[in-house]
Amino acid sequence: MGALFHIDQVPIGPVSIALALIASMGGFIFGYDTGQISDMLLMPDFLLRFADCSSGATLETASNECVFTNVRSGLIVALLSIGTLSGALIGAPVADWLGRRYAMVTECGIFIVGVVVQITTTHVWQQLALGRLISGLAVGALSVAVPMYQAETAPAQIRGSLTATYQLFITFGILVAYCISIGTRQLDGPSSWRTVVGIGIVWPVILSTGILFMxxxxxxxxxxxxxxxxxxxxxxxxxxxxxxxxxxxxxxxxxxxxxxxxxxxxxFAAQTGWIDCFRPKNKVLYRTLLGMSLQALQQLTGANYFFYFGATVFKSVGINDSFITQIILGAVNFICTFGGIYVMEKFGRRKPLIIGGIWQSIWLFVFAAAGTAKIPQDNPGIGKLMIVSACFFILGYAMTWAPGIWILIGETFPTRTRAKQASLATASNWCWNFLLAFFTPFIINAIAFRYGFVFASCNLLGAVVVYFFLYESSNLSLEAVDIMYNDPACKPWTSSSWVPAGYLNRRGLEEEKRQTQNDFAVID
Structure with a gap:
């Protein structure tokens, strides 16, 4: 087999890269399902079948004579998140029982069932929403299993980069969904949206087949x-x-x-239960609450405001073809995530998240201020400024908070409770995902683009939480991360310089260990 390359003289095999890419198809499934609904809500046939239409509405007039109520559009979008919330909670026992790989295979099968339920409906929007709920169960469980599997299996030297591929594939899935949607919107009848949904079967087939070889x-x-x-x-x-x-x-x-x-x-315990995630000893409760807070704050950055409702938002600022705008945002998100992989590996976790929170807040403030100061439909320059602001926000998000939080979920928790704590943290993400997806239409109607000020404030809060509570876990084994959190002399703001006892620095960790390679010292 042989090593593909070496980092600090530690061999890295090709299987490391392969497992990251194949497992990250779980992120692609997540992204594809997230990205498809924004454009589908504007497709004439989709509107005609599932929205409230005036008498005599046709495909040609559906865009003007059909409209989703806030409740209906909120449920169609947000029931995926209810499924993912439930899936995230069951993901832990499934992953612990079946193992990380077979858990993914099972979850892929559930996702396919959800797709079939969606594409077999004709006029019943509740069936469509139910199908998204079922698919969401799989997406939520995968969002627990995939980052955890990657963090537990990847070499410590490239753990951050390989775990970040999960977020990269989420952005790739969103972009692919946008591109397929713009290619199918001119198809006659239900093919315009059924093709988008039906293609989703391909991705779990790739994941469930490939992961068996890892x-x-x-x-x-x-x-x-x-x-x-x-x-x-x-x-x-x-x-x-x-x-x-x-x-x-x-x-x-x-x-x-x-x-x-x-x-x-x-x-500590013969059997590990959910209650163990909330025990203060060894900072387990601290890390559970930290993980749940970071996942909630990732949602409160406002990224899904653009991903779920972007086409509708940009239509409201006078953009003639909001589908194209969605592709631009999706492309920025995808391309910049490559930079995010480098940033999170090169600069650690804390600094990028703090800087990212401040950067994102600035551009959301500009977005909200521009949309509030003047009516975008009557001022093309304002509309363009808002799109530019959104792109710069996505740039910062893709390079910091998007990959960073998923990396941390895989490497922050101790082995005994890792699956359950990851489930709780991910469930927090999906809970806020649902709340934002469901209530956003109501909030937009009430405060319009001032909604951006809310997200700007949440980004600043995220930067503060990271500074005062998050420990720097880059370039450490998962076992060493656990030791760091339990070192009373180590504080979050000093954790970047922390190293295990007996070692000079984190980069020199392997060199020190090689000098004593015949003395397999135990870290306990």
Whole structure:
């Protein structure tokens, strides 16, 4: 097999890259399902079938004679989030019971069922909403399993980059949904929207097939007393054959470190329940609340205001073809996420999130102020300024808060409660996702573009929360992250310089360990 490349002289195998790309199809499914609904709400056939239309409305007149009530559009958009909220909560026991890979396979099957329910309806909007609810169950469970699997399996040297591919694929899915929507909107009849929804079956098929060829999480394997398979898994991601791994110091040391940490965690409780996520000891409760807060604040950045309702928003500012505007925003989001992968790996987690929160707040303030100062439909310059502001907001979001929060969900929690804490944090994301998706039409009607001021304030709050409560977890093993959170001498604002006892710095961690490679020191 062999290593693909080395970082700090640590071999990185091709399987590391492959597992990140294949597992990230879960993010693509998430993004595709998020991006498709914004444009579908404006398609004439979709309006004619599911909106409230005046008598005698036709395909040619549907755009003017059909309209969704706030409740109906809110439910069609937001029931996906209710499903994802429920899916996030069941994602933990499923991932712990079946393993990370087989959990993903099961969830892909559920997603396909939801797609079939959607494309078989003709005029019943409730069936469409139910199908989105079922698909949401799968999306929510995948949003727990995928980042957790990537964080637990990827080498520490590239964990941030590989976990960030989940967010990259979310943005790619959104962009692809926009592009397919603009390509199908001229099709006759229900093909315009059924094609968009039906193509969604392809993505879970790719994920459920490809993930079976990838190694299982070594931490899950050790926790279930399958150490031989765990050693094989560690060896594969480092490009080492299983035969070589028997005597190779690197996989054996990593396995010993995981085993030691799991043994220590098992001393706290014979069985791990949900209540363990709320115990103050070892800062478990602290991290549960931190994860839930960060996921909520990611939603409150305002990004989904544009992704869910962008086509409607830009139509209201006088843009002739709001579909094109959506593609522009989607492209900015996708392209800038590549920069986000670099930023989160190069500069850690704390600084990008703090700077990103401030940057996003500035551009949302400009967006809201411009839309409030003058009527955009009567002032083309104001409309253009609002689009530019939205693009700069998306640029900052894609490079900081979008990938950063998903990385942190995979690497902040201890092994014993990681799945459940990740579920709670992700459920918080989907809870706020639902609230924003459902109530946004009502809020827009009440305060119009002043809604942007609310999101601007939330971005500033996010920067404050990160500064005072988030520890810097980049370039540390998951076991070392747990030790850092429990070090009373370490504070969030000093955590960037924290290193495990006996090591010079985080970048020099592997070099120090290689000097004592025959003494497999246990971190406990």
């Amino acid at each position: 190694p299982e999480s070594p931490r899950w394997l050790v926790f279930h007393n399958r150490n031989d398979r765990a050693l094989h898994s560690i060896a594969r991601v480092h490009g080492i054959s299983y035969k070589e791994a028997q005597d190779h110091p690197l996989p054996n040391r990593l396995l010993a470190e995981i085993q030691s940490h799991v043994d220590v965690e098992r001393q």
